[in-house]
Amino acid sequence: xxxxxxxxxxxxxxxxxxxxxxxxxxxxxxxxxxxxxxxxxxxxxxxxxxxxxxxxxxxxxxxxxxxxxxxxxxxxxxx
Numbered sequence: 001x002x003x004x005x006x007x008x009x010x011x012x013x014x015x016x017x018x019x020x021x022x023x024x025x026x027x028x029x030x031x032x033x034x035x036x037x038x039x040x041x042x043x044x045x046x047x048x049x050x051x052x053x054x055x056x057x058x059x060x061x062x063x064x065x066x067x068x069x070x071x072x073x074x075x076x077x078x079x
Contacts, residue, residue, distance in 0.1 A: 010045050011052040019055045024057040026066075031073050038077070047076075 024032045
């Protein structure tokens with residue numbers, strides 16, 4: 001899993017859950033539902049950081065960027 005940027009912060013489960021809560025209204029319903037349980041199942045720090053950065057400013061991303069992020073979420077789901 002590639003990090004979305006060069007952020008050196010480690011994001012906690014609660015950070016990622018809060019970001020997901022902020023972005024839920026903008027995400028496709030199936031992705032937001034899946035992410036909720038996926039995060040709760042215990043993820044590695046690398047996965048949490050990746051999810052956080054995929055969610056970060058999702059609401060401000062244009063349609064093609066949202067589509068790219070959605071595809072990344074689908075790839076994670078299919079692993």
